[in-house]
Amino acid sequence: MQTSARSDYASAEALYLDGRFAQALASLKACDDALSLNLAAACCLALARVTDAAAYCHRAIDADPRNANAHNNLGVALRADGRLQDAKAAFLRALEIAPNLANAHSNLGLFHDALGAHDDAMQSHRRALECDPRDSYAHLNYGFCCTKLGRYGEAEQAFQSAASLAPSDAQAHFNHGTALKKLVRFEEAEAAYRRALALHPDHIDAKLNLAHLLLGLGTMREGWALFESRYEPGGWFEPPRTGVPMWQGEPLEGKSLIVWVEQGHGDTLQFCRYLPMLKARGVARLSFACPDALRELCLTIEGVDACIGFDDDAVLDHDYQCMLMSLPHRFGTTLDSVPAALPYLHVQQARARAWQDRLPLGDFNVGLVWAGDPRSHAAHLNAVDRQRSLSAQQYLPILRVPGVTFISLQKGATTQPQIDTLPPDLRPFDPMHDVTDFADTAAIIEQLDLVITVDTSVAHLAGALNKPVWILSRYDGCWRWLYRAERTSPWYPKARLFRQTQPGEWDDVIADVARALEEAQLLRRPSKLAP
Incomplete structure (x- = not known):
């Protein structure tokens, strides 16, 4: 590379490192050496111009077939274009040329992640860290992989390393906060989220995760205010575009x-x-x-x-x-x-009559829900459901409690049929094939003495009807139940919470519920008078 070209490249690289990608790309238009073409590809990737990035990579490779970084960037462009197998080939070619190229190992790990091959992904991410222990990108990717495997302690250490290596990277601090929250280290998580927002005030995910964290800690005024950011550009939701003014607290008399x-x-x-x-x-x-x-x-x-x-x-x-x-x-x-005037939902008389005498009720009647809605349309919601849902088989210790009549309230194409996997003498009565909407479910719950459920809509329905409800909660919990509430909820006075003591471990929770149910059953039995 000639001196002038070297100077042009250095100027473009400085612009790239400063985040001025369009300007860096413009300054490289006349360059045709592999190094400059690869930098142009990196600029295009940063600008989400995937097709242009791939074209620049091919030109760089033509200029220098052994430019490992160009092969690596080509893989990134191909992966963004959905061409996963071609991307894998590009990453492997980069590693043939430069076996210690940390970025290529990280990207190969992301390829395995996308296919659900998490063990292979872990191996690639570990190799990336061996090649360059000071690569914050490698630590981030390793942390993501650990998170998917539920290894939150390792994820927290990886994200902490990334944040230490790249202290100006808001995303690293955000990810660190999320791992800390999974470990129920709430004050540290709050500090990490606030650091991310100090660096990037418009970081929507940091705002919303901090909102949930504050709500779960009972700091509701700030939590609710931050939660409004869900409708900001790039937020999680979009309000309906009706042209009707959004109510901001104006007087409503006569409106x-x-x-x-x-x-x-x-x-x-x-x-x-x-x-x-x-x-x-x-x-x-x-x-x-x-x-x-x-x-x-x-x-x-x-x-x-x-x-x-x-x-x-x-x-x-x-x-x-x-x-x-x-x-x-x-x-x-x-x-x-918290407004807790209950009940605020009611069973209509017509629905009550429709369900009267349709359940095989006994002296103590308990409704059961063991799984939530998979919500496969949204990856982050599906991940939450996997943490809160159980199988019907895991409810067997509860179903073995004597003297209780169990009624299934479970809906779902894959979860409702799980009743058939239970021993015939322990199967709860299942009326849910005849349920058409929540008004039907409410009419069933109204006839019960108690509902036991994982954190699903049925928990809220029972609570809103002012029925006793026992809620099985995952380790890091949901903000609405408050992270440090012992057993109660300000939203539903008759709710009782049963929390995991270890991430992903439900056996102790189920045993606790079964013991509590036995005690409740004993308390309901009439006392025997001495002769």
């Missing part, structure tokens, strides 16, 4: 308001308690846009004038609109002001 559900059924059942509070502010017409499965049940909420579909023409005929989970923020909810 019409439509409230939209968001996220899952459980969130809807938990936060619909705020709808009567809106009516109390003088709303003349209160509409609730919710899915069909909840419509009949939500019509029983005091103050709700109509439950409508998302595409209903009546949507536009309102003075204001609001998202359901923004209501805690709008009402300034704190730990001491």
Whole structure:
């Protein structure tokens, strides 16, 4: 490379390292040496111009077939284009040329990760760290792989190393905070999230994860305010584009308001308690846009004038609109002001009559749910479900408690049939094939003495009906149950929490529930009088 070309390359590299990728690329337009072409490819990758990146890589390889970095970047471009096997070949070629190229080992590990071959991925990520222990990218990827395998202690150390090596990298601090939260080291997690936000104030994931963390710690005012960032550009959700003004706390006397559900059924059942509070502010017409499965049940909420579909023409005929989970923020909810006027959902008489005498009830009747909704449409939600869900077989110690009549409340194409895997004499009665919506499920729960469930919508339904409910909670918990609450919940006074003491370990929880159920059964037995 000539002196002038070397100077041009150095200037472009400085621009690249400063994050000024478009300017760096523009300064490389006239270059045709392999080093410069590969840097142009890296700029294109940073700008998400995958096709251009691949073209620059091919030109670099033509100029120097043994340029390992060009092969590695080609693999990155091919992987981004969905050509995984071609990407793998590029990474392997890079490693043939430069066996100690840490980035190529890391990228090969990401290839294995994408295919679910986590053991192979771990081997590649470890090799990357051996090649360059000071590569923060390698530590990050190793941490991600450990997280997928549930090895949160190793993940935390990897992310801490990445954050130490790249202290200005907001993403490294964010990932460190997430691993710390998994280890229930909440104050340290909070500090890591705040560090990420100090470096990158618009880091949406850091805002939302910090919001959940603060809510779980009971710091609700700041938590609810941060949770509003879910609707910022790049956030997790997008509010409906109706043209109706979003309610920001304006006076509601004589106004019409439509409230939209968001996220899952459980969130809807938990936060619909705020709808009567809106009516109390003088709303003349209160509409609730919710899915069909909840419509009949939500019509029983005091103050709700109509439950409508998302595409209903009546949507536009309102003075204001609001998202359901923004209501805690709008009402300034704190730990001491959680609205807990229960029940706020009710069973309609027609549904009650329809389900009367359809259950084989005994002296002590308990509903069971052992798994949640897999939610395969969203990877992060599916990962949460895998942590909270069990199999029907794992409920056997509970099902063996004598004197209890068990009723299944389990729905799901793969989870409901698990009843057939249980011993015939221990199978709970299953009425769920005849259940069409949550109003039916509510009518069943109304006849029961207790519901035992993993953290699902049924937990919220039972709580909203003011029925006793025992909730099995994963180790790092969900923010809504408060991380340090012993057994109780401010949202549902009759709820009792049974928490994992080790990540992924349910046996002790099930044994604890079975013991508690035996005690509850004994307390219900009539006392025998001495003759």
